Amino acid sequence: MSDTPDDCGPGTRLVSAGRRPEWTGPVVNVPVWRASTHLYADSADLAAGRPNADGHFYYGRRGTPTQWALCDALTGLEPGATGTLLYPSGLAAISGALLGLLDAGDVLLMSDNAYEPSRALAEKLLAPLGIETRWFDPLDLEAYRAAFCPRTRVVLLESPGSLTMEVCDVPALAAIALQHGAISVLDNTWAGPTGFAALAHGVDVSVLALTKHVGGHSDLMLGAVTASGEVHGRLRERAQLLGQVVSPDDAALALRGLRTLGLRLERQTASALAVAQWLQGQAQVAHVLCPMLPGAPGHELWLRDFTGGCGLFSFVLRGRSVGDRARLIDALRLFGIGFSWGGFESLAIPVDPQRIRTSSIWPKAGWAAEDRLGVRLAIGLEDPADLIADLQQALDAMDRA
Numbered sequence: 516m517s518d519t520p521d522d523c524g525p526g527t528r529l530v531s532a533g534r535r536p537e538w539t540g541p542v543v544n545v546p547v548w549r550a551s552t553h554l555y556a557d558s559a560d561l562a563a564g565r566p567n568a569d570g571h572f573y574y575g576r577r578g579t580p581t582q583w584a585l586c587d588a589l590t591g592l593e594p595g596a597t598g599t600l601l602y603p604s605g606l607a608a609i610s611g612a613l614l615g616l617l618d619a620g621d622v623l624l625m626s627d628n629a630y631e632p633s634r635a636l637a638e639k640l641l642a643p644l645g646i647e648t649r650w651f652d653p654l655d656l657e658a659y660r661a662a663f664c665p666r667t668r669v670v671l672l673e674s675p676g677s678l679t680m681e682v683c684d685v686p687a688l689a690a691i692a693l694q695h696g697a698i699s700v701l702d703n704t705w706a707g708p709t710g711f712a713a714l715a716h717g718v719d720v721s722v723l724a725l726t727k728h729v730g731g732h733s734d735l736m737l738g739a740v741t742a743s744g745e746v747h748g749r750l751r752e753r754a755q756l757l758g759q760v761v762s763p764d765d766a767a768l769a770l771r772g773l774r775t776l777g778l779r780l781e782r783q784t785a786s787a788l789a790v791a792q793w794l795q796g797q798a799q800v801a802h803v804l805c806p807m808l809p810g811a812p813g814h815e816l817w818l819r820d821f822t823g824g825c826g827l828f829s830f831v832l833r834g835r836s837v838g839d840r841a842r843l844i845d846a847l848r849l850f851g852i853g854f855s856w857g858g859f860e861s862l863a864i865p866v867d868p869q870r871i872r873t874s875s876i877w878p879k880a881g882w883a884a885e886d887r888l889g890v891r892l893a894i895g896l897e898d899p900a901d902l903i904a905d906l907q908q909a910l911d912a913m914d915r916a
């Protein structure tokens with residue numbers, strides 16, 4: 516079942532991924548194996564041990580068919596991958612990847628558009644361990660090239676960037692890292708493996724917050740790291756040293772989410788595009804930062820490299836105050852106010868990337884000095900006409916004040 520030919524479409528691969536008959540038995544889905552102890556036949560069996568590879572019962576921390584099936588599914592969806600490791604959250608996957616690859620004395624190059632907790636991890640955990648982080652503007656390839664030093668071991672990329680949504684030339688950034696002997700790690704949560712084939716574009720390690728699209732129902736925290744060859748082996752060893760394991764119930768929820776991922780992403784992408792197009796025509800909106808939108812920053816690169824979009828994008832208000840923006844967000848009825856995204860329900864939050872940025876990227880991405888107040892929308896599965904009507908009444912409410 517999981518041996519689906521690579522030439523099948525993404526929907527077909529999502530349906531069959533990880534469903535090996537030896538794990539599913541006669542039922543459709545892999546059962547939830549709750550287990551700590553795995554019993555051995557006798558003392559000789561115990562003494563013989565088990566190979567340290569997925570697919571062999573040993574002890575609960577090395578997983579059961581439920582976790583193996585999710586790993587197998589995610590590996591199968593990423594062309595060129597050797598294996599996948601699971602972590603209890605997306606952030607744990609990022610820290611697992613970085614702690615798995617970096618040692619004291621190494622330098623990490625981190626894209627200036629990275630997810631904010633990745634920055635905090637660098638400053639508050641990696642720095643005290645003797646790992647130095649330098650930030651770079653991912654749209655400035657020459658400055659990026661110049662930022663490498665002999666101690667640069669890892670590059671952390673994100674595309675599109677959190678909050679500001681700039682699409683980066685990931686193949687070029689990964690190729691430059693390779694020339695300098697550095698390992699490239701991409702936070703690929705926005706597009707996922709069906710929207711951006713990370714390893715096929717030259718990236719060494721792909722990180723996903725499964726919490727977002729794969730879970731898809733706002734009821735799961737989980738992360739994954741997919742890599743190939745030796746890099747995967749090293750990450751796997753360190754994940755075991757750190758004692759990383761996820762619950763089989765959570766793995767089963769992620770597997771359930773995978774089956775409908777294609778359908779949800781298709782709908783959310785189409786709805787996001789409809790909402791983005793409408794927002795572009797509103798006088799109160801200065802910029803719409805949505806890679807799927809023709810003419811938006813990064814659209815050409817998105818067309819070149821991506822095979823799908825999603826419901827997450829930002830827009831910037833034209834010359835408004837913080838109070839105006841709060842009134843707009845508070846007037847929304849269908850959009851919840853909250854972190855995370857990728858669920859079936861729409862969300863809105865204020866975004867102020869200039870607060871955390873250290874390089875000059877954000878003005879270049881379309882944020883002028885007077886138009887700085889952003890709103891990030893996660894478009895869910897509601898009818899787009901209803902979402903547009905909700906935004907219309909909220910913009911009206913902002914103007915009336």
Ligand SMILES: *Cc1c(COP(=O)(O)O)cnc(C)c1O
Nearest residue numbers: 604605606630702704724726737
């Ligand atoms: C949410 C998110 C994460 C972290 O995932 P959690 O499961 O919430 O820890 C990492 N990267 C990006 C881009 C995210 O949006």
